[in-house]
Amino acid sequence: MRIRTPFIWPPEKQALRQKAIRLEWITIAVMGSATILLFFTAGTSQAMRTAFFDDLMGLVPPIAFLLAVRFERRRPNRDFPFGYYRGVSIAHFVSALTLFALGAFLVVESASSLLRGERPSLGTLTIFGLDVWAGWVMIAALVYSTIPPVILGRLKTPIAAALHDKVLVADAALQKADWMTGIAAIAGIVGIGFGLWWFDAAAAGLIALDILYDGVKHLSRAARDLADEAPRTVEDDHRDPVVTKVRNAALALPWVEGAAVNFRGEGHLLSGVIYVAPKPRTAHLVDRAEEVREAAKAVDWRVHDPDVAFVPLDALPSGARSAGGAAKD
Amino acid sequence: MARALVLVLVAVLAACDRFPADPDGTTERVRGGELRVGAMHAPPFVVLTADGPTGAEAAIAAALADELEAGITWVEGGPDALLAALEDRALDLVIGGVTADTPWSEQVALTRPYLRADDAPDGKDHVLALPPGENRWLMTVERFLAESVEPAAPELAEAGL
Incomplete structure (x- = not known):
């Protein structure tokens, strides 16, 4: 057996990688806290539950990325003579599957709650001795959970392109899904406030379709990648x-x-x-x-x-x- | 996107006195009109007698109707019939020992507990059931409970309701 020579990252790419690793840790910390916040405020709003699942799923790509990085560092050995570089492709597949599953789940959820005519009920919450409509509290929680993914997604996109890192690209797509569901949930709750009970589920459904589309796209790319397709570019999926x-x-x-x-x-x-x-x-x-x-x-x-x-x-x-x-x- | 959001929020704040709204306008209809109350037998919370419902929750419903200057129409029945009618918004309120862990919590709206588990004889959070999605109505009833019922609830429970 000839064990492959390990890949040495060029120094400038290595620096970018360190940046990406830091960003992913920040993502886990911030989105993790937002997820906990949403969990405790979600109540019966469909779009709100949607945003919660979205944030929860959003933790998968950063975790997959960090695991892949950890494996990728291992030197090729007798058990893995080609090295662990494919780990990144697996992480991409996992992230893509998450995105796809999330989109599919959300489409079904919002469609069924629309069809059954479910009317979300939001009452009052007591915060610091004040009785406020639960919708306002939800909107505050959603705003908190919406801002970080916008920023993090923007920071990751150029790094993803420079490193040809498909996991980061999928992660950025999920982050986009994240803040879009956040906005939809806010719109949904405002809709509920105006007495439009269907607005919530309809907003969630539209966003879900967009997430599903992204999911199908990434799942296809990841699966083709694992089936040894001729290399394609990360940005636009053309022949490399x-x-x-x-x-x-x-x-x-x-x-x-x-x-x-x-x-x-x-x-x-x-x-x-x-x-x-x-x-x-x-x-x-x-x-x-x-x-x-x-x-x-x-x-x-x-x-x-x-x-x-x-x-x-x-x-x-x-x-x-x-x-x-x-x-x- | 952000600008549109701000505009929406401003519009929302401007409409604050009618926010949140009832999709079916329950609050408007009940105020100065008629409060349709479903009552199921659950002593000591609701006791169905020949003279109509009595008990702590019947008293709460009567006080709520008073506050809203509404008359009460009582509908007596079992939980399934009453809560199904509530889900279809044929009733405005259902009382009778409803607890926060009721299996109907997905189909109807529940108020915050007016009687907390710590104070309740059965150790459960006691709530009132409202039609789903009538959020102004939910807020109106919860405000009433917070102002008029919750403060007195522990002593009430100690006295056997």
Whole structure:
């Protein structure tokens, strides 16, 4: 068995990662406290219960992220010769499933409470000796739970893009879901206050559809990722240009006649096989393989420990030749 | 988004005297009108007699009607019939030893306990049942309970209600 060399994060990315880790701890602390607050004020408002579940579910991606980071640090070993980099993909899948389940649950909940014509009852609460309508207390709790996700989501989005971290992207999506349900719940309670009993469930339902849509999107991406789909960009889910760049880097070597790249995403990393057809009578193939690897790693920091396979030129697709110019991967 | 929210809140505050509102306007209808009270036999809270309901909660209902200058229509019956009628908003109030842990708590609105578990003979929070979602009405009744009933409730319970 050959145990893989561990991936070393570039220093500037490592700094961003530390920032992301800090943000996730803050997320757990703030959203955890908001969840507790909502739990004690939720009462019978549908949108309010929705916001509570939303906040609770919002704790899953940060926990998954922190666990993934912890595993990712482990060195490859005899039991896991490829390392633990896929842990990030699993965390993404878990986060995506959470988002999807939340959306589905909320759609069903709000639809059924609309259809049954459930009328939320909100009475008075005594706070510091004052009798106030419970709706005001709920709105205050919701405002508290709505502000942090807006800020945290905004802080995470650029880091997610720079680190190509899909867990952070899913987390930011859940945070968006979070503050949107918060706003919907506030609108719902104000609606109840005006005597529009259906407003609460309708507002929750609209937001639930949006969450469900995000959930389906992320679940699909995470599942495809685990099934070794060719790498796609974190931001817009398009083919990752790095793959083509790696092939072009291999083709640029003077002794290479053809090249093709089969990469997959392993969490943050891109790895896989670079197929190379050397020109006839190329010598020192072991050293040449190292050249290909170095060229590939120079393309992007995420390229890690690719394998180089030497193949005859006719084993490569016709577009893979160096003379072809307009080659496709 | 934020600006719209502020506008909504301002509108809400401006409408504060009618906020929260009753979807069915129960408070408006009862005030100076008629209070429809469902009473189920549950001594000592409600005792159904030939002369109509008596007991502590019947007295509370009568005082509430007084406060709102409303007449009372009594409807006597069992819990299932009365609470189902309440859920359909055919009644404005149901009394008769309703506790906060009633299985009907999802279908009807319950007031805050007027008699706390510590003071109650059966060790449970005692509440009144109201139609669901009539939030102004819920607030009106809870205010009445807080001002007129809750302060006296412990002594009342000690005296056997």
